[in-house]
Amino acid sequence: MSEFERTVSEAVYPGGSLSIGEDFDGILDAARSGEPWAFERLYRDLAPAVAGYLRLQGAAEPEDLNSDVFLGVFAGLSSFSGTEQQFRSWVFTIAHRRLVDERRRRTRKPSTPTGEPEVLDRPAGDAEQDAMAALGQRRVAELCAELSADQREVLLLRIVADLTVEQVAEVLGRSKGAVKALQRRGLTALRKKLSGEGVTL
Structure with missing residues (x-):
């Protein structure tokens, strides 16, 4: 795992992962x-990653948009069939x-950006742990700012969503070759x- 992947993973879902595992089919049926x-389990496992993706993509209201995404997901569950990765x-x-x-x-009705990356809302807890999480999120925002919009989209879908090149191509409506080139x-x-900072990617 590269430094960027590790930093993104820790910032978006510290200590967690996207995989439900063998319980997925039963949870989906429920x-x-x-x-x-079952709704709560699906939301709990995926919502932090979706919110992180939306936030790092510069969504104006990532939490509201995240809620909207899951309203769409739950409304469309009956039309979905497939594996956990396809889900x-x-x-x-x-x-x-x-x-x-x-x-x-937003292009029809532009807003003024604050210039400060938004920190993920987390329940109150250990002050040191909260401070480290905030630093990690800012670091990810700084690294993402080094990328073009297309490169950032591809890398976040590959890392945060853990999608294959083929799935990213399908999500974005691009060819596999274009996705691979953007990733590269x-x-x-x-x-x-990162090499300028003495870090090996």
Whole structure:
């Protein structure tokens, strides 16, 4: 795992992962049947990663947009069939589309950016741990700022969403070759940035 991947992973879902594992099919079936605990489990496992993706992509209201994404996910559960990885790809496709819609609205009605990266809302806890989490999020925002919008999109979908090149191509409506080229250029840009700081990517 590269320094960038590690930094992103720790900032977006510290101590966690996106994989539900062998319980996925049962949880999905329960959610389709309207079981509240199953909705909560799917949300708890994926929402932090989706919110992190939206935030690092510059969403104006990432928490509101994240809620909107999961309203769409839960409303469309009956139409989904597939594996856990396909489900993750489907969720991030919805997130990407909501983000594109938000960007279109913002161009019609621009807002003034604050210039400070937003810190993930977390329950109150250990002050040192909260401070380290905030630093990690700022670091990720700084690294993402080194990338073009297309490079950032590809790398975040590969790392945060843990999607394959093929799935990223499908989400973005691009060819696999284009995704691979953007990933390569993005990693090259990050390598230059981090090597200047004495870090190996």
